[in-house]
Amino acid sequence: MEIVIERCAALDVHKDTVVACVRVPDPPAGRQQVIETFRTTTPGLLALRDWLAAYQVTLVGMEATGVYWKPVYYVLEEAFTCQLVNARHSRQLPGRKTDVADAAWLCQLLEHGMVRASFVPPKPIRELRNLTRYRTAQIEERTREAQRLDKVLQDAGIKLSSVASNVLGVSGRAMLQALVEGTRDPAVLAELAKGALRKKLPQLRAALLGRFGAHHALLVGTILAKLDFLDEAIAALSAEIEVAIRPFAAEVELLRTIPGVDRRIAEGMVAEIGVDMTRFGAADRLASWTGMCPGNHESAGKRARGTTRKGSKWLRSYLRQAAKAAGGSKGTYLAAQYTRLRGRRGPAKATVAVGHSIIVAMYYMLERRQPYHDLGPDYFLRRHTREHHARRLARQLQALGYKVTLEPAEAAA
Numbered sequence: 001m002e003i004v005i006e007r008c009a010a011l012d013v014h015k016d017t018v019v020a021c022v023r024v025p026d027p028p029a030g031r032q033q034v035i036e037t038f039r040t041t042t043p044g045l046l047a048l049r050d051w052l053a054a055y056q057v058t059l060v061g062m063e064a065t066g067v068y069w070k071p072v073y074y075v076l077e078e079a080f081t082c083q084l085v086n087a088r089h090s091r092q093l094p095g096r097k098t099d100v101a102d103a104a105w106l107c108q109l110l111e112h113g114m115v116r117a118s119f120v121p122p123k124p125i126r127e128l129r130n131l132t133r134y135r136t137a138q139i140e141e142r143t144r145e146a147q148r149l150d151k152v153l154q155d156a157g158i159k160l161s162s163v164a165s166n167v168l169g170v171s172g173r174a175m176l177q178a179l180v181e182g183t184r185d186p187a188v189l190a191e192l193a194k195g196a197l198r199k200k201l202p203q204l205r206a207a208l209l210g211r212f213g214a215h216h217a218l219l220v221g222t223i224l225a226k227l228d229f230l231d232e233a234i235a236a237l238s239a240e241i242e243v244a245i246r247p248f249a250a251e252v253e254l255l256r257t258i259p260g261v262d263r264r265i266a267e268g269m270v271a272e273i274g275v276d277m278t279r280f281g282a283a284d285r286l287a288s289w290t291g292m293c294p295g296n297h298e299s300a301g302k303r304a305r306g307t308t309r310k311g312s313k314w315l316r317s318y319l320r321q322a323a324k325a326a327g328g329s330k331g332t333y334l335a336a337q338y339t340r341l342r343g344r345r346g347p348a349k350a351t352v353a354v355g356h357s358i359i360v361a362m363y364y365m366l367e368r369r370q371p372y373h374d375l376g377p378d379y380f381l382r383r384h385t386r387e388h389h390a391r392r393l394a395r396q397l398q399a400l401g402y403k404v405t406l407e408p409a410e411a412a413a
Helices: 044-052 069-076 099-112 125-157 170-180 186-191 193-205 213-243 245-256 263-273 283-290 313-327 333-345 347-368 386-399
Strands: 008-013 017-026 032-037 059-063 082-084 297-299 302-304
Touching: 008 069, 008 099, 017 044, 017 099, 032 044, 032 099, 044 069, 044 313, 059 069, 059 099, 069 082, 125 213, 125 263, 125 313, 170 186, 170 193, 170 213, 186 193, 213 245, 245 263, 245 347, 263 313, 283 313, 313 333, 313 347, 333 347
Parallel strands: 008 059, 059 082
Antiparallel strands: 008 017, 017 032, 297 302
16 A cells, blocks of 8 residues: 555553554665653653654654543644544454554554544634633533522422522522521512512512421522632633633624524634634535534435434534524524424424534635625525425325315416
């Protein structure tokens, strides 16, 4: 087989060690293969970098092993061209599963150009990604804590969530704090209501009469303190993200023109895919990498139903949120697409389809630096002729058991 890369190296990365295999030209013997093991501490990685430089390596490949590849990649990317490889694309042959064999096999694949590089964003995008992902994790944790709070209140017979739409609003927090501090009289607690909630005082008195004990007070107080901490953490992270996102402010504003995409989702999308679309090459490749596209499974000329491929859980989460928000918008193409597919395929597949439309639109918007152009809610009617639309409606009526005859209105008159 043709050798594409003359001087290449492959790394089998683990938590504490990294096995490195180098393959370089050796005129008398053809090819020379050398294998060494290094520690993954910073001194060990610097020694690995010097060792690779001594062999004049031009390409270094490694599998994406958890998070352990990151410090190795970051140390070596300054001196070499590094290539992150999907482990599914370089599976070991049966009966050859050792660290040394893994490194040697990957190195052979590299020198013949038989593996594709995974997307690794540049350093500014990586730093922004760390911030947005951690903020998302804290927002999800806050949601879980709010759900735990309602479970504790239900256990105590306090039905505040049945009356107040926001238990953690100003009125709700005042009532909960009073419960923690020892107040049990439902009439006194109900008087803490403010604004429109005061119209529901009789319902509040009934909802606040329960079996709220000392252990409930401890749990609710702890949950409220944690919610306050999470609010502060989310605010601090958002402030730092606002600073880190400034170089990409124009791209964020472009993405916000898509229905369903708010500022937080736009920031997360930029952090996940970056702003340079040449790395993906085409919109369908980006959608496939994201995991928001139909599966492709064909055999003997027949296409089987395929599932979506695995993608970044963070990216898919942003797209699902945007798709559901777009599906509830008014007078937009995405809302029409969601409604049309939800009736035929269900809400889950409709969400994936709208998410696919959003990521494709993002690709072209970032590539062309143009805002979103909505096709309109009647696009699916306009793309076909009146006759085609009439035949489709007739088929639907026939499926319901009706006999349909299509006749132009002029002829009927």
